[in-house]
Amino acid sequence: xTSRPRATLTRELIELLESIGGRMRERMYxxxxxxxxxxxxxxxxxxxxxxxxxxGLAERLSCDASYVTGLADELERxxxxxxxxxxxxxxxxxxxxxxxxxxxxRRLHREIHRGHDWFERLEDDQLATLVDLLRxxxxxxxxxx
Amino acid sequence: xTSRPRATLTRELIELLESIGGRMRERMYxxxxxxxxxxxxxxxxxxxxxxxxxxGLAERLSCDASYVTGLADELERxxxxxxxxxxxxxxxxxxxxxxxxxxxxRRLHREIHRGHDWFERLEDDQLATLVDLLRxxxxxxxxxx
DNA sequence: TATTGTTATACTCTATAACTATA
DNA sequence: TATAGTTATAGAGTATAACAATA
Numbered sequence: 001x002t003s004r005p006r007a008t009l010t011r012e013l014i015e016l017l018e019s020i021g022g023r024m025r026e027r028m029y030x031x032x033x034x035x036x037x038x039x040x041x042x043x044x045x046x047x048x049x050x051x052x053x054x055x056g057l058a059e060r061l062s063c064d065a066s067y068v069t070g071l072a073d074e075l076e077r078x079x080x081x082x083x084x085x086x087x088x089x090x091x092x093x094x095x096x097x098x099x100x101x102x103x104x105x106r107r108l109h110r111e112i113h114r115g116h117d118w119f120e121r122l123e124d125d126q127l128a129t130l131v132d133l134l135r136x137x138x139x140x141x142x143x144x145x
Numbered sequence: 146x147t148s149r150p151r152a153t154l155t156r157e158l159i160e161l162l163e164s165i166g167g168r169m170r171e172r173m174y175x176x177x178x179x180x181x182x183x184x185x186x187x188x189x190x191x192x193x194x195x196x197x198x199x200x201g202l203a204e205r206l207s208c209d210a211s212y213v214t215g216l217a218d219e220l221e222r223x224x225x226x227x228x229x230x231x232x233x234x235x236x237x238x239x240x241x242x243x244x245x246x247x248x249x250x251r252r253l254h255r256e257i258h259r260g261h262d263w264f265e266r267l268e269d270d271q272l273a274t275l276v277d278l279l280r281x282x283x284x285x286x287x288x289x290x
Numbered sequence: 291t292a293t294t295g296t297t298a299t300a301c302t303c304t305a306t307a308a309c310t311a312t313a
Numbered sequence: 314t315a316t317a318g319t320t321a322t323a324g325a326g327t328a329t330a331a332c333a334a335t336a
Contacts, residue, residue: 011276014258016276016279019283020313021169053318054318055317065318066318069318070303091318119155123285129277130158136266183326208328209327209328235294236336237294
C-alpha cells in the first residue's frame with residue numbers, strides 16, 4: 001500500500017461512494033419492482049416503522065403534506081396502512097401499518113439486505129473496521145460551542 | 146471494539162451507507178442550485194467528459210434517446226455544448242462541451258468535492274484504509290469461469 | 291431493413307394555492 | 314388565528330410511438 005496524497009484519496013473515495021450509491025439504487029429498484037412498489041410508496045412504507053400522523057410522514061419524507069394524502073390513499077387502497085383518527089386531536093389522522101403492511105415492509109428490507117452482497121468478500125474484521133471508520137467519519141460533532 | 150455478529154455489522158453498514166447517500170444527495174442539490182443546473186442537466190454535464198454521440202449519452206444516463214434531444218437542446222441553448230455532425234456517419238451528432246461547458250463541469254466537480262467535508266475528521270491512514278476496504282469490496286470478480 | 295435523432299404525446303412525481311374542519 | 318388534512322392544478326422529468334434521414 002503506497003502512500004497517496006490526500007486529494008487523490010478523497011477523489012477515489014468519492015468515486016467509490018458514488019459507485020456504491022449506484023449499486024444500492026439499482027438493487028433498490030429491483031426490490032421495489034419485485035414487490036410491486038413504486039419508489040414513493042416504498043419510501044413511505046420504510047418510513048412507517050412507527051405509527052405517525054400524516055404531517056409527520058411529510059416531514060420524514062421531506063415532501064409537502066398534500067403529497068402524503070395521495071400516498072396514504074394508495075397505501076390504504078392496497079390494504080397496507082390504516083388512517084386512524086387521533087383521540088386527542090380530531091384534525092389528526094394517524095397512519096398505522098396493517099399486518100399486510102408490516103409484512104411487506106419486512107420483505108422489502110429483506111430484499112434490500114439481500115442485494116448488498118458486494119461486501120461479502122470482506123472478512124468479519126475488515127467489515128468491522130469499515131463500519132467503525134464510517135461511523136467515526138459521520139459522527140455529528142456534539143459540541144455546540 | 147467488541148466483536149459483533151455479521152448480521153449486525155451488515156445492517157449497520159447499510160444504514161451508514163444510506164446516511165452517506167443522503168448527505169451526498171443533499172450536497173449535490175446545493176451544488177447544482179449554485180450553478181443553476183437541474184439534476185438532469187448536471188448529470189449530462191458530468192457524463193460528457195469526452196465527446197460522444199447522443200445515443201451514447203442516452204446509454205450512459207440510462208435514459209431513452211428521445212430524452213437526450215431535450216437535454217442537448219437546453220445545454221446548447223446555454224452555450225455549454227455543441228452538436229457536431231459526425232464525418233463518418235451523417236445520422237450521428239456528436240455532443241462536445243464548449244469552453245464554457247468544460248468550465249462549468251469543472252466547477253460542478255469542485256463543488257461536489259468541497260461538500261465532502263464529512264470525512265475530514267479521518268486521519269490520512271484511516272482514509273487510506275477506508276478506500277482500500279471499499280475498493281476490495283467493490284472489485285468485480287475478474288474470473289469468468 | 292436497422293439505426294440516429296426528432297417530435298408529439300402521455301404518464302409519474304411533486305409542489306403551490308385554496309379550502310374544510312378543528313384547535 | 315394557526316394547524317391537519319384534502320382537492321385541484323400545474324410543472325418537471327421521463328418514456329413510448331411514429332417519423333425522417335441515413336446506413
